[in-house]
Amino acid sequence: xxxxxxxxxxxxxxxxxxxxxxLRLLVSARLRSQTAYRGSFAADVAGQMVLxxxxxxxxxxxxxxxxxxxGMTFAQALLVFAFASVGFSIGDLILGETDSMSExxxxxxLEVLLVRPLPVLLQLMTSDFQLRRVGRLVFxxxxxxxALFLTDIQWDPGKVAxxxxxxxxxxxxxxxxFVGAGAVQFWLLDGRQFANAFTYGGRYVASMPGAxxxxxxxxxxxxxxxxxxxxxxxxxxxxxLDGPAGxxxxxxxxxxxxxxxxxxxxxxxWRAAIRKYTGAGG
Amino acid sequence: MxxxxxxxxxxxxxxERGMGRGWxxxxxxxxxxxxxxxxxxxxxxxxxxxYIGANGAGKSTTIKMLTGILVPSSGQVRVCxxxxxxxxxxxxxxxxxxxxxxxxxxxxxxxxDSFPILGAMHRQPESxxxxxxxxxxxxxxxxxxxxxxxxxxxxxxRMRGEVAAALLHRPELVILDEPTIxxxxxxxxxxxxxxxxxxxxxxxxxxxxxxxxxxxxxxCQRVLVVDDGAIAFDGPLTGLAEVAExxxxxxxxxxxxxxxxxxxxxxxxxxxxxxxxxxxxxxxFDPRQLSAAALLAAVTATAEVADLSLHEPDIEDLVRQLYxxxx
Numbered sequence: 001x002x003x004x005x006x007x008x009x010x011x012x013x014x015x016x017x018x019x020x021x022x023l024r025l026l027v028s029a030r031l032r033s034q035t036a037y038r039g040s041f042a043a044d045v046a047g048q049m050v051l052x053x054x055x056x057x058x059x060x061x062x063x064x065x066x067x068x069x070x071g072m073t074f075a076q077a078l079l080v081f082a083f084a085s086v087g088f089s090i091g092d093l094i095l096g097e098t099d100s101m102s103e104x105x106x107x108x109x110l111e112v113l114l115v116r117p118l119p120v121l122l123q124l125m126t127s128d129f130q131l132r133r134v135g136r137l138v139f140x141x142x143x144x145x146x147a148l149f150l151t152d153i154q155w156d157p158g159k160v161a162x163x164x165x166x167x168x169x170x171x172x173x174x175x176x177x178f179v180g181a182g183a184v185q186f187w188l189l190d191g192r193q194f195a196n197a198f199t200y201g202g203r204y205v206a207s208m209p210g211a212x213x214x215x216x217x218x219x220x221x222x223x224x225x226x227x228x229x230x231x232x233x234x235x236x237x238x239x240x241l242d243g244p245a246g247x248x249x250x251x252x253x254x255x256x257x258x259x260x261x262x263x264x265x266x267x268x269x270w271r272a273a274i275r276k277y278t279g280a281g282g
Numbered sequence: 283m284x285x286x287x288x289x290x291x292x293x294x295x296x297x298e299r300g301m302g303r304g305w306x307x308x309x310x311x312x313x314x315x316x317x318x319x320x321x322x323x324x325x326x327x328x329x330x331x332x333y334i335g336a337n338g339a340g341k342s343t344t345i346k347m348l349t350g351i352l353v354p355s356s357g358q359v360r361v362c363x364x365x366x367x368x369x370x371x372x373x374x375x376x377x378x379x380x381x382x383x384x385x386x387x388x389x390x391x392x393x394x395d396s397f398p399i400l401g402a403m404h405r406q407p408e409s410x411x412x413x414x415x416x417x418x419x420x421x422x423x424x425x426x427x428x429x430x431x432x433x434x435x436x437x438x439x440r441m442r443g444e445v446a447a448a449l450l451h452r453p454e455l456v457i458l459d460e461p462t463i464x465x466x467x468x469x470x471x472x473x474x475x476x477x478x479x480x481x482x483x484x485x486x487x488x489x490x491x492x493x494x495x496x497x498x499x500x501x502c503q504r505v506l507v508v509d510d511g512a513i514a515f516d517g518p519l520t521g522l523a524e525v526a527e528x529x530x531x532x533x534x535x536x537x538x539x540x541x542x543x544x545x546x547x548x549x550x551x552x553x554x555x556x557x558x559x560x561x562x563x564x565x566x567f568d569p570r571q572l573s574a575a576a577l578l579a580a581v582t583a584t585a586e587v588a589d590l591s592l593h594e595p596d597i598e599d600l601v602r603q604l605y606x607x608x609x
Contacts (some may be wrong), residue, residue: 013407013408013409014407014409015407016405016407017402017405017406017407018403021402022402022403022405025399025402026399026400026402028401029388029391029395032390032391032395033388033389033390033391034390034429036390036391037390087534107384108381109384111346111381111384112381112384112386113349114349114350114351114370115349115350115351115370115374115377115379116374116386116405117371117372117374117375117401117404117405118371118403119371175509197416221354250589277342278350278351278352278367279292279352279353279355
């Protein structure tokens with residue numbers, strides 16, 4: 001059997017390895033790994049959908065009992081919820097692995113990643129591309145479609161652009177928060193819960209109308225941890241609503257710049273974290 | 283020169299719970315542990331070096347400094363002409379690392395699926411890594427389990443896969459941290475044969491840490507013995523082998539209790555003691571003077587032997603003996 005294998009080698013490709021090719025290989029390996037256990041994979045996808053559904057029920061329960069929630073109707077609040085969910089689930093899908101950084105450090109997996117000729121962050125992104133979290137994304141997209149159907153938006157080219165940018169900026173913001181959450185765990189080996197406060201806590205804040213918070217929190221979650229910029233602020237612009245004092249509606253356009261700034265900061269933090277691990281200072 | 287280490291040291295600060303009573307206990311003290319102290323050595327291309335020492339002697343810390351995982355506290359190190367930590371990714375392309383306790387393979391995928399990914403990580407086109415993979419698969423006899431998910435492989439099969447993975451990009455230097463730990467004799471031997479072949483055929487430099495004396499005997503012409511963070515011995519294996527073979531131990535169980543004094547032992551054998559009320563006896567012997575078979579024959583002549591086992595000196599004993607003989 002081994003004879004036939006060596007006798008007819010597959011036509012070897014001698015083209016150089018581009019970044020895109022490497023990324024495709026890494027991601028596809030990850031996807032195949034996850035589908036290796038079919039039963040548990042299906043259960044995971046379903047579980048994620050149920051989880052997202054619970055979050056939705058929570059929102060529904062609030063809005064059902066009060067006519068408006070933070071100055072928004074049910075449909076408007078649904079738009080905020082859907083934007084936040086789409087952004088979070090994409091960020092989580094790509095970078096959610098950093099959440100368990102302390103385990104990667106403790107079980108020595110980090111050392112294996114360090115002796116490979118690729119940045120550690122890139123390896124982490126592809127080492128656990130959480131396809132099972134697709135369940136959450138699917139649910140979020142359904143919610144977004146429903147919100148579009150139920151709300152009455154006066155579309156113009158600017159709003160169309162904002163509508164496209166918003167989920168991507170949201171994903172980038174949550175992605176950056178995940179990177180930061182991973183970095184923090186280099187200092188606090190049991191820092192997973194602390195880090196979750198920013199990632200999952202950020203999602204919670206992002207998915208509710210910001211006006212429901214009191215002023216200092218509005219400012220904090222807009223200009224420090226930019227959670228309201230993920231969904232609430234752009235929703236205000238799309239719906240043509242005025243924002244509360246801490247979240248003026250022009251902040252709706254700040255999602256992308258905030259994501260860029262946040263990524264810059266979090267990458268610096270990540271670098272410092274790796275330097276801390278190797279003992280190179282930082 | 284593949285490895286140049288000069289006055290390499292690494293210390294760690296270990297936090298300790300404060301002593302004393304009441305609130306004083308909450309105050310945390312810090313203690314500095316010197317894991318590696320002023321270690322200097324060089325390794326030439328094509329050498330095979332065994333890096334041995336007891337647990338906690340500083341082997342892993344040295345390896346981490348050589349591979350770019352840890353920065354030295356002081357001293358200089360260059361591996362393949364590069365500075366490990368600042369040039370970690372460049373270095374990663376020139377070296378292969380096998381951690382006996384950790385896998386670098388994709389756990390849930392068939393073994394063969396790890397290789398295209400590793401090839402791509404090292405930016406090697408398929409035309410370059412594929413023939414190498416076929417060569418390694420043949421040598422390590424990976425064929426029968428290439429299609430098996432890594433998590434279902436036996437330890438011996440997995441380690442062969444790990445070594446093949448570390449060699450795929452034709453590294454100049456392969457660093458192996460306890461590669462044979464937990465393997466059975468046959469797996470150990472096939473792994474050693476492959477590593478030896480790799481070095482002879484491709485001039486690959488090998489540096490391995492191990493607890494197993496036979497790894498060193500089989501693979502390395504040179505040994506570095508570390509003790510308490512410093513190098514205690516650097517030289518050819520023969521120097522160490524004299525110590526290594528100085529004493530083997532035979533443990534004999536008799537069918538009925540026998541006082542130690544009743545044993546008549548040939549020259550070269552020493553009675554170490556009896557356990558289990560005279561059933562079990564431990565006898566040390568020098569293999570250069572006396573073969574195990576001759577010793578057994580002598581013992582059997584005294585009383586009926588129910589069971590026996592032979593023990594090689596372990597690294598800890600060796601290092602201890604090395605010190606005693608040096609003084």
